[in-house]
Amino acid sequence: MSSTGDYPRMIDPDLAVQLVLDVVGGPEAEVLALEEAVGRVLAQDARADRDYPPFRRAMMDGFAVCSSDAGQTVEVIGELAAGDPPRFEVTPGRCVAILTGAACPPGADAVVPLENVVREANRVRLPSVVPGGAHVAAMGSECPAGTVLFQPGQVITPLVVAVLATWGLTQVRVWRLPRLQIVSTGSELIPCHQTPSPWQIRNSNGPMLAAMAQKMGLARPAVRHVPDCLDAIVQALDEAHEADFVLLSGGVSAGTYDLVPKAVAAWGGRIVFHKVSQKPGKPLLVAVRGRQVVFGLPGNPLACHLGFDRYVGPAIRQRLGRPPLAQPCAGILASPVRWKGGRTFFLLARAQAADSASAPWSVEPLSGISSADLFTPSRANCYIRLPPGQGELAPGTRIPFTWIGTLE
């Protein structure tokens, strides 16, 4: 069987990702309070508005002195703790007791640590050598004012939050989260909190897709369900006008009740592609109208999951200003794999830390009983990719794998 014989319009899975990224467009900026921006990507330069340290900072508990007083006994005229204004002036013959983190007073050019002096009531004897600048961090020595702290593209990690807070950058321009609307279709499905009749099944794709979006850091998307009815699907698309991405599940194959392609066309969407040479998830459809992108994901749960992970995930990452394509990791196959077919095969697997110097991950493929079976593969945390044709890999084979649903 040739990969194009049965499905003349099927496209290559890598081309499909590229077409998705082409229509998704670049990220859009918004301004957020710093504490709301954790995990986002900066859409601006961040500059230091002042030197750091912003004053000559004492690095030890001790005495702020004139270094020219080395070997002398000098008078202690006061004490400065961290946060105190440097309200004394140090002149030869006088010093100020100082605590770590405090600003050195004018006139003092060195700090002598507590343990290096001999104290006599209100006076201290200084050591015979006091290097100028000792135990004092000069203004701007760690970061001078005007430094570009970060450039656009920087992920806001907790350490980056600390730097931005240090320089008072409490409002930051970041790439905004794309808004998702999930629409599951299928007349056999009922909401998962209802009791099904014997011929009905509970909707699992809606909650699964919402969870995938949450795992990528998006707000929990709205989820709605419509029956296999052309008008209902078109109406759901119309009502999703605030969404950047609309995720439909089900109704995308070639059967009588597979109404998604017709509904998308009726709604005015331009179909970018329909059917990808992959297993599972062949019937995947992607369409665009204005700036909205519609993903017609298959109803089969594993196909739906792969459709999100391989196509919606990169679209989300591109909108967030992250590298869209996840880097594969290297692992060692834990059990054999055999495959056959004209399409690229994406197989869910479980990677676990291995005690091996040559590959840190042991990868166990999780073959389901059928393509609709969800129970067996639910332990998966990654997938492996197997080429069209047939093949067999023995345990111990080195194999690349891709984590499911990560931002990076």
Added chain:
Amino acid sequence: MSSTGDYPRMIDPDLAVQLVLDVVGGPEAEVLALEEAVGRVLAQDARADRDYPPFRRAMMDGFAVCSSDAGQTVEVIGELAAGDPPRFEVTPGRCVAILTGAACPPGADAVVPLENVVREANRVRLPSVVPGGAHVAAMGSECPAGTVLFQPGQVITPLVVAVLATWGLTQVRVWRLPRLQIVSTGSELIPCHQTPSPWQIRNSNGPMLAAMAQKMGLARPAVRHVPDCLDAIVQALDEAHEADFVLLSGGVSAGTYDLVPKAVAAWGGRIVFHKVSQKPGKPLLVAVRGRQVVFGLPGNPLACHLGFDRYVGPAIRQRLGRPPLAQPCAGILASPVRWKGGRTFFLLARAQAADSASAPWSVEPLSGISSADLFTPSRANCYIRLPPGQGELAPGTRIPFTWIGTLE
């Protein structure tokens, strides 16, 4: 310099982690709606309440037939789509048109695909061989009723959400998130949205610690600031009575204004340890009162960051029912490292994907200008651990590293 000479009570960093885990206690359960439970860990068994598939499911578009009618021409008495009640009865000489996902009607024991029949108006000619059960998934063939789907300890990934939704498990018992209260101390600090006087600096530890908690999936913690004043710190501890963990930053060294140890004792906390043989972060203090654990983190930003990552992180993971200790990964050093000192040295670094078959990560150490310098290390995403004593590692050396702030 021996590692215990200067600081007689300093303890080993691995012992310190173990002591933290001993006082933190196990996780506590709560019941959540499934959509709120993404990323949590199950605290219950999850069982299948019905067979899956819950009915004899057609696997192809075609005709539901008696297999004994093979080679015959039979009458089509109706059509069943997915979600339709199986409202027909199939008897020899009659069949029902059926769509993928629909329930097979009583009497039918096989589905013949559309492409394998010859249709003549209201009748179809069946192929000469129709195996019993063909293209029908038997009830319970993928997962029979009563199966234990998941056991306690299962992380609720999107695939697990799909399985739980399929079986109507819309309320789940999970380990609850620990509640954090962050209290930064230091009279030199002002809130980061205010304009500092020349001798003041903006508070960065509070926002950084809150971001670290968020990155681990916790709710954004309350953050408050108190000056270096014993009564103010005691009051902040008193007012944090709803927190499982109180994170203090600053005031934990041995100086005159390092009031945290005294405040913790005055509040009634039992000090588990104070001072760890590590760099940065030697002055770390951990105390316990009832079920509350207090972490006295150093005020130095990098020491504070390490204190959260190495001690608070494992405590959070243990409360969430996750393995508390992060597994190190293997990398290749990108530039040389030299170190010296009596304490274990934790050095921030940046791991990047490397095009190497033998180690997938290239690890660049990020040495700051001083221990208070935050700017240089803010690109870090991991740390490496160097033993007490002195040493040197050349570029290309294989080295374990640990990601910062991950749940797993």
